[in-house]
Amino acid sequence: MKVAEPLKLAARRVALRSSNCMAKYLLLSTSGNPASNSRIMGRVAFAHLQKAKVEVDWIDISQLDLPLCDADKCYAHPAVQKLNKAIAAADGIIVATPVYNFGVSAATKNMLELTGSSWEEKVVGFLCAAGGANSYMAVMAFANSLMLDFRSVIIPRFVYATGDAFDGDKLKDKKVGERVEQVADELVRFTKALRS
Numbered sequence: 001m002k003v004a005e006p007l008k009l010a011a012r013r014v015a016l017r018s019s020n021c022m023a024k025y026l027l028l029s030t031s032g033n034p035a036s037n038s039r040i041m042g043r044v045a046f047a048h049l050q051k052a053k054v055e056v057d058w059i060d061i062s063q064l065d066l067p068l069c070d071a072d073k074c075y076a077h078p079a080v081q082k083l084n085k086a087i088a089a090a091d092g093i094i095v096a097t098p099v100y101n102f103g104v105s106a107a108t109k110n111m112l113e114l115t116g117s118s119w120e121e122k123v124v125g126f127l128c129a130a131g132g133a134n135s136y137m138a139v140m141a142f143a144n145s146l147m148l149d150f151r152s153v154i155i156p157r158f159v160y161a162t163g164d165a166f167d168g169d170k171l172k173d174k175k176v177g178e179r180v181e182q183v184a185d186e187l188v189r190f191t192k193a194l195r196s
């Protein structure tokens with residue numbers, strides 16, 4: 001018998017509640033720049049989650065050799081399948097993204113086009129690296145797509161940092177560091193609350 005989509009989701013929610021399995025988290029770094037600032041923030045959030053002893057994985061999509069989304073053969077690509085599996089297995093996800101042309105980078109958007117429904121009902125937070133102060137709404141189109149297409153829950157706290165917060169491969173701005181950790185803490189709080 002074919003089960004209607006809302007019923008399948010409801011059943012999944014009940015199964016999650018009744019299972020004692022720990023929530024899983026995923027840090028997705030999406031910049032291709034070897035000297036990426038969003039990756040530095042992603043590392044800080046990842047270390048914070050590891051210290052909090054939650055189950056967390058790290059994926060840097062620049063290491064995956066992802067194809068461009070062609071809405072056809074791309075879905076069978078091994079790198080896309082690996083990414084889909086990791087996203088589907090996570091309950092809470094932090095996306096560390098560069099700001100390009102007043103939005104998230106094309107690589108970040110391509111990642112979402114490739115993995116679409118794997119994002120269903122995930123809790124999602126953002127760490128954004130930008131060049132200037134004016135693009136602070138850059139994640140909104142991406143976040144709207146997650147919310148309205150895939151019912152992701154976007155945590156109402158994100159980090160937007162410009163180059164002056166960094167010194168080489170270090171995050172030197174303490175306030176930005178605290179905000180990165182707050183985003184990670186909020187991800188865990190929202191994820192646990194939604195699973196209870």
Ligand SMILES: Cc1cc2nc3c(=O)[nH]c(=O)nc-3n(C[C@H](O)[C@H](O)[C@H](O)COP(=O)(O)O)c2cc1C
Pocket residue numbers: 031032033035036037038039097098099100101102103129130131132133134135163
């Ligand atoms: C193609 C391109 C477009 C960019 N567009 C913007 C922009 O619209 N707004 C902004 O504040 N910075 C912009 N920047 C600067 C980047 O956001 C900045 O270099 C940031 O550190 C990128 O993140 P990453 O270091 O994690 O790669 C742009 C950079 C590039 C290469």
